[in-house]
Amino acid sequence: MTAIKRRPRDAEATRTQILDAAESLFAAQGFGSTSLAQIAQKSHSHKSLILHHFSSKDGLWQVVKERRFSHFVEERKSLFSRGGVTLEEIRNSVRAYFELLKNDPVLVQLLTRAELEQDLSCSQYDEKRLAPFVERMREAQKTGLLRSDVPPAHLLLIVTNVITQWFEARAMFAGWSELEGEDLDSSFLESVEKVFFEGAQK
Amino acid sequence: MTAIKRRPRDAEATRTQILDAAESLFAAQGFGSTSLAQIAQKSHSHKSLILHHFSSKDGLWQVVKERRFSHFVEERKSLFSRGGVTLEEIRNSVRAYFELLKNDPVLVQLLTRAELEQDLSCSQYDEKRLAPFVERMREAQKTGLLRSDVPPAHLLLIVTNVITQWFEARAMFAGWSELEGEDLDSSFLESVEKVFFEGAQK
DNA sequence: CCTTTTATTTACCGATCGTTCAATAAATAT
DNA sequence: ATATTTATTGAACGATCGGTAAATAAAAGG
Numbered sequence: 001m002t003a004i005k006r007r008p009r010d011a012e013a014t015r016t017q018i019l020d021a022a023e024s025l026f027a028a029q030g031f032g033s034t035s036l037a038q039i040a041q042k043s044h045s046h047k048s049l050i051l052h053h054f055s056s057k058d059g060l061w062q063v064v065k066e067r068r069f070s071h072f073v074e075e076r077k078s079l080f081s082r083g084g085v086t087l088e089e090i091r092n093s094v095r096a097y098f099e100l101l102k103n104d105p106v107l108v109q110l111l112t113r114a115e116l117e118q119d120l121s122c123s124q125y126d127e128k129r130l131a132p133f134v135e136r137m138r139e140a141q142k143t144g145l146l147r148s149d150v151p152p153a154h155l156l157l158i159v160t161n162v163i164t165q166w167f168e169a170r171a172m173f174a175g176w177s178e179l180e181g182e183d184l185d186s187s188f189l190e191s192v193e194k195v196f197f198e199g200a201q202k
Numbered sequence: 203m204t205a206i207k208r209r210p211r212d213a214e215a216t217r218t219q220i221l222d223a224a225e226s227l228f229a230a231q232g233f234g235s236t237s238l239a240q241i242a243q244k245s246h247s248h249k250s251l252i253l254h255h256f257s258s259k260d261g262l263w264q265v266v267k268e269r270r271f272s273h274f275v276e277e278r279k280s281l282f283s284r285g286g287v288t289l290e291e292i293r294n295s296v297r298a299y300f301e302l303l304k305n306d307p308v309l310v311q312l313l314t315r316a317e318l319e320q321d322l323s324c325s326q327y328d329e330k331r332l333a334p335f336v337e338r339m340r341e342a343q344k345t346g347l348l349r350s351d352v353p354p355a356h357l358l359l360i361v362t363n364v365i366t367q368w369f370e371a372r373a374m375f376a377g378w379s380e381l382e383g384e385d386l387d388s389s390f391l392e393s394v395e396k397v398f399f400e401g402a403q404k
Numbered sequence: 405c406c407t408t409t410t411a412t413t414t415a416c417c418g419a420t421c422g423t424t425c426a427a428t429a430a431a432t433a434t
Numbered sequence: 435a436t437a438t439t440t441a442t443t444g445a446a447c448g449a450t451c452g453g454t455a456a457a458t459a460a461a462a463g464g
Contacts, residue, residue, distance in 0.1 A: 009411055009460050030318070032235025036452065047452080049412060057452065087403070109318060116232070116314055118373040126374050134380055147396070147404045153380035154393035155402055158364050165363035165370070171320040172328050178336055178355035191356035194349070199401030200357055201289070202349045211430050211441055238422065249422080251442060259422065 007045065015053050017043045022050075023064050027109035031061055031117075062121075068110055069125040075100065076129045085139045090146075091193060093133065094159055098189050101167045108167045130156060159196050163189075209247065217255050219245045225266050229311035233263055233319075264323075270312055271327040277302065278331045287341045292348075293395060295335065296361055300391050303369045310369045332358060361398050365391075 007014070021043035025034045036047045036057055043050075054060040079096050101108055114122040137152035146155060166173070166188060173179055181187045209216070223245035227236045238249045238259055245252075256262040281298050303310055316324040339354035348357060368375070368390060375381055383389045 006459080007412065011411060014411075030232050030234050032232050034234070035450075037450080046413065048414080048454085051453065052411070112314060112318060112370070115371045115374060116311060120373075120377065123374040123377045126371075127378055127380075144404055146402050147400075150393040150396055150402070151380070151389075153378065154390060155397070157368070157375070157390070158394060158397050158402075161367035161371075162360050162363045165367040166359070168314070168367070168370075169317045169328075169363075171322075172317060172325040173359070175322065175325045176329055176355065178329075178353070187353075188356060188359070191352040192360060194352055195357070195360050195398065195401070197401055197403045198349075199397070199399055199403075200348050200352070200360075201399045201401075202346055208429080209442065213441060216441080237420075239420080248443065250424085250444080253423065254441070 011053070014043075014045060014049065018045060018050055018053060018060070019064055019067060022060055023068065023110070024106060026061060026064055026113070027106045030113060031057075065110060065114055065119065065122065068107060069114075069122060069129075072107060073125055073129045077132060085136055085143060085145070087140075087145055087197070090136065090140060091197070093136070094163075094193065094196070095189065097160060098163050098185075098192075101163060102185055105167070105170075108164070111164075112168050130160070159192070162192055162196075213255070216245075216247060216251065220247060220252055220255060220262070221266055221269060224262055225270065225312070226308060228263060228266060229308045229315070232315060233259075267312060267316055267321065267324065270309060271316075271324060271331075274309060275327055275331045279334060287338055287345060287347070289342075289347055289399070292338065292342060293399075295338070296365075296395065296398070297391065299362060300365050300387075300394075303365060304387055307369070307372075310366070313366075314370050332362070361394070364394055364398075 018039065022034075022039045025038055025042060036050055039060075040047045040050060050060060054063060079093065079100070111122075134153050134156050137146065137155045140146045141148045141152060174184070179188075220241065224236070224241045227240055227244060238252055241262075242249045242252060252262060253259075256265060281295065281302070313324075336355050336358050339348065339357045342348045343350045343354060376386070381390075
């Protein structure tokens with residue numbers, strides 16, 4: 001009589017294990033290039049168990065995105081709601097956004113794939129996520145810290161787009177001969193701060 | 203006796219038809235979510251004919267990227283090699299890059315997918331493509347037009363990253379309530395120019 | 405205790421996947 | 435004119451796809 005090993009009966013733990021495996025696979029390979037069999041193997045479960053918990057492959061993909069992005073929203077809110085509106089505080093927010101993406105490449109990949117799919121639910125998250133930062137820009141304009149002839153949302157997008165694209169295409173830039181130096185990341189961040197606040201013009 | 207309609211025997215025309223169909227499908231859906239059957243249908247050919255001309259699905263994907271990116275390199279070279287090094291010329295190059303991506307959403311999608319795959323061959327194209335622009339930045343620094351305490355490649359990346367990310371995530375921004383106005387694109391470009399050249403600080 | 409629910413496993417389904425092979429016919433070479 | 439090449443077609447391959455149904459067993463409720 002061979003004792004058959006069975007996964008302990010823990011629905012919530014199983015769900016998170018499946019979500020974790022699916023997240024990394026979807027991020028790295030994309031939705032279409034990832035099979036339920038792969039996810040089952042990586043999460044040490046079974047195809048049918050995945051469908052039992054998430055009803056379909058598409059459903060799983062939606063939950064993966066929702067879990068990650070809603071968590072991201074909370075992360076951002078706490079990042080940008082502290083401190084007063086000074087140039088140094090805005091500078092710190094820029095640095096915080098940079099570090100956030102730097103330390104979470106999977107998030108960057110998921111965001112990019114969601115953008116490619118033109119996922120509208122992700123768009124809602126995006127606006128909620130950035131709203132407090134936009135407000136801070138507007139305040140900084142009122143107090144005369146930042147120029148007022150540019151919409152506050154543009155100010156925000158300009159600096160976040162630079163950073164987001166930097167990490168989306170990080171692998172490409174790594175091979176560039178023009179970009180030497182020890183720490184590519186902090187060196188680039190330094191340049192971004194200079195140009196964003198003071199301008200490229202001499 | 204029913205006369206069977208046969209595709210005219212033209213290898214080159216067939217190849218381009220297949221490449222065109224594959225390009226738009228890969229760009230919109232991604233490699234893994236696109237089947238040879240779909241490509242065959244869209245190009246009015248047959249699965250076997252695709253494999254005859256491109257040996258495999260992966261081979262086809264490589265050729266699709268190579269064709270598009272090499273063409274992009276030439277487009278860029280002609281864009282940035284004319285005129286002298288003045289602020290107005292650099293401004294024009296920025297506007298030209300903006301228009302280029304604006305008018306070619308398929309290219310933006312392919313670039314993004316290539317980035318996600320960390321396609322190294324695309325990295326080579328990227329450096330060749332941007333090299334003349336970097337050189338122009340360096341010259342502008344020497345003549346005192348642009349600040350010299352930032353690597354020229356950084357100056358380039360800052361402005362191109364803003365624009366690239368704008369069009370990659372264009373669908374998200376379209377739903378934002380903060381971004382009103384008739385022409386979202388030209389309005390954003392205006393802001394980018396202001397901030398890039400003069401800085402966000404007041 | 406028994407019943408109900410449900411998380412987990414196993415077996416299986418039809419469809420579609422990318423690929424191969426042989427047949428056909430048009431162009432090219434000899 | 436004949437032989438060779440090759441672009442095109444159609445049929446078929448095994449593998450894998452996402453999804454279903456039934457069996458098993460652990461937890462929960464009575």
